[in-house]
Amino acid sequence: MPCCIVQPNRSPPTESKPMSMQEKYTPAEIERAAQAHWDLTAAARAVEDASRPKYYCLSMFPYPSGKLHMGHVRNYTIGDVLSRFHKMQGYNVLQPMGWDAFGMPAENAALANNVAPAGWTYSNIEYMKQQLKSLGFAIDWQRELATCTPEYYRWEQWLFTRLYEKGLLYKKLGTVNWDPVDHTVLANEQVIDGRGWRSGALVEKREIPMYYMKITAYAEELLAELDNLPGWPEQVRLMQKNWIGKSTGVRFAFPLAAEFAQSADEKLWVFTTRADTIMGVTFVAVAAEHPLATRAAENNPELAAFIAECKQGGVAEADLATMEKKGMPTGIFVSHPLTGEQVEVWVGNYVLMSYGDGAVMAVPAHDERDFAFAKKYDLPIKQVIAADGESFSLDGWQEWYGDKQKGACINSGKYDGLAYEAAVDAIAADLAAKGLGEKKVQFRLRDWGISRQRYWGCPIPIIHCPTCGDVPVPDEQLPVVLPEDVEITGAGSPLARMPEFYECQCPKCGGDAKRETDTMDTFFESSWYFLRYACPDNATAMVDERVAYWCKGGIDQYIGGIEHAILHLLYSRFFTKLMRDVGLIGDLGEPFANLLTQGMVVAPTFYREGDGEQNRGKKLWLNPADVDVVTDERGRPTGATLKADGQPVIIGGTEKMSKSKNNGVDPQSLIEQYGADTARLFMMFAAPPDQSLEWSDAGVEGAFRFLRRLWKLVHDHVQTGTTLNSEAAPRVNAEIEAKSLSTVQTDLRRKLHQTMQKVADDYGRRKQFNTAIAAVMELLNAYDKANNGTDLSDAAGRALAQELLEAVTLLLFPIVPHIGQALYSELKPGADAGLASFPKADPAALKQDEIELMVQVNGKLRGSIRVAAEADKASIEAAALASEGAVKFMEGKPAKKVVVVPGRLVNIVV
């Protein structure tokens, strides 16, 4: 690495004019030099400093899948812009990076290419790290971590044992996708149309013992704290709120009729939010896994077959919810808790064992799903709610049937006439009096199953002893190191076939025991990595006091994909509270004070219909880089052809960049062709961060053209020589009095200072970088116009040009730091843009004497007037009424009303 370059963009001394600025914009050269300079000066190193406000800017760490994709480039550019901007604002900035290194793709790669997951992962990390470096991100690489290293995962094993001892981690049966051919557990992603992705076999549900985190114990706090997150997007808070799904209802029991009960007081418990409709219950539905269903099936082969059918298919909720609703009677009857009426128990494939008690009361008249089910199986429907102006009919479902805000009870005996809340209260009280139920808060949130029957993950630190049971691995035996020399076969975990891994002694009794061979969900690693960045070098503790410095008041900015809006963010919030309760960290409150959820990177797709035996009916996806789009004379696309053969291809939709649609663009080739600054500028300019970003080759070229133009403007200014490359360059307000500026110069200077204000607001408050860039482009257009005339040729003009170009360089620096570094040192020799302060608008320059107001007649734009900035309402009205457009369109009628919106417009109503 070169170490002698301090001024990155100096021409080599061999040239005839050694001090002159290079005319051509050469990104490769200036980027190499700028990065070398930052490396040399440790520009991104973050050191705790209590005397300065800190700014911890965190981007979701990548999975090392092989190479960076555009989504990464976008994510990390957003983070870098915010980091650099805040550094220029005087903050002590931390921007770390690491690797979410455990996961299925490493095992898949091992299967496909016969490479070891560990080796594959580490080489991917090495390559992707170089890619990140070539993009010029101000990352403190001394804090780099990878979750697949024992130095990292030993601490989560340690935490696991603490939580296990506290009862916050426990074992119970869980349902998984089972591939009966490959004899392996499948992830939901590996189940395609109900079949295993490799074997093609019909997937079955299977119950196995798993470890669970008691996240439900924190449901109330996780929900309540959402209100303390003003820096989060509203929709993410709402999604989490709905995910936690707190509902207040009534949990009550149907006593089993004597001939079906195994004990005298056996009951079937259900939970409902609609206790007001309890008199409309005509049957009860239980999940296929419910004990009552199992019992009923013992002597009922038909029901047993139905239950077996329910166990076909995967466990993904989306599949369960879109399934055709089916059911079968059990022949078991229970008593209605209030009427004593006999109600039959059905098995329903739509009832989830994991929610509540795995059983629901069915009120077909007032629940849409029950209504459809009752119609299908010809079960009775009993109306118990009536609403004014509505009539109930069995012919079809109407929205109001299920609306708890509408109507009151009927056909419900003593509850008749009561509205929702009063009815629920009365019914709950009566159930409680009978000892058959009570009001209950129920959460949709379920405990988090963390066991995975996979190899490439963190080993669960438990030893199974035939005499002592499950024993957590003692601290001094941690970490339980994952062996890296293994054979991946695709059938179960290799750990389960490695006696050298699982054979061990019980830490309690010393007898022969078996080590747990399941690994942890990779969400476990990503739930606390942001705390470890504060102290990645600590070999004796999971976290230390540096967490308090960097994470105080929450991480200042978290940036990542919207697809993580629920699970990852919820688990991370949960971990912060767990770690607080284990005494590891003080009460940091919420981990992420501000959250920015970036949109996806999408690109057009192209395909041809396949032919021949193999491909008939299949779409053969073509990469956009290999396709020419044909347009008409107005630029509208009319079709597309393949570059290779000139023959037409079909234009598909615009979709998320993916391998399967072959519409990905490799960031590497982009960097090589145009440089990192162009890639960064395009990504920030094409769309606001939280919206999806559409890839456009032409847009990339536009970004490159802009940087080339910026380079030339600065070059021309420097070559003109007014600044003489000296520190003594004249400044407006110092050597040059602001009032000596011409009108054109004053206007341009006002625009400059308005732009400073807007860009700072866009970076800091709005986090909308496309408009910041647009504002600078607009400013440069105005500069160009003034400069191309003779408006800037006098001394004041040169001083203004100097002020403007310096400011523009710094305004853009967070987005395009390499060219910024080079240009700034040309404008101010010896100066380092990376250490400069962000430009601050001068209030005096913002002042305006005269303003333009729009004139409307009946809300339609009819002209404009110029008035003094401090003009009063009466004189504005008078000027508006006298204006040409107003006179013409008022057609002599008197004004009924005149609305004056200060600084904006006048609306005359006639």
Added chain:
RNA sequence: GCCGAGAUGGCGGAAUCGGUAGACGCAGCGGAUUCAAAAUCCGCCGCCGAAAGGUGUGAGGGUUCGAGUCCCUCUCUCGGCACCA
């Protein structure tokens, strides 16, 4: 199915608190420069209309002096749904 978001010119997008719709860029068209091309520069660019003007923010309705923005109904697209990360 459930939860969440979105829809504005040929395209990406702007309009920040209900106040000039289309900033900025791309594509396109016309011109200058060039032997020519590239690059660059200048101009035009929602739709209808010769113009005056009318009309226009997914569809339909509403509130308002004024609606892309607020309310209601609907359509389509995207994200998540607990073992993809």
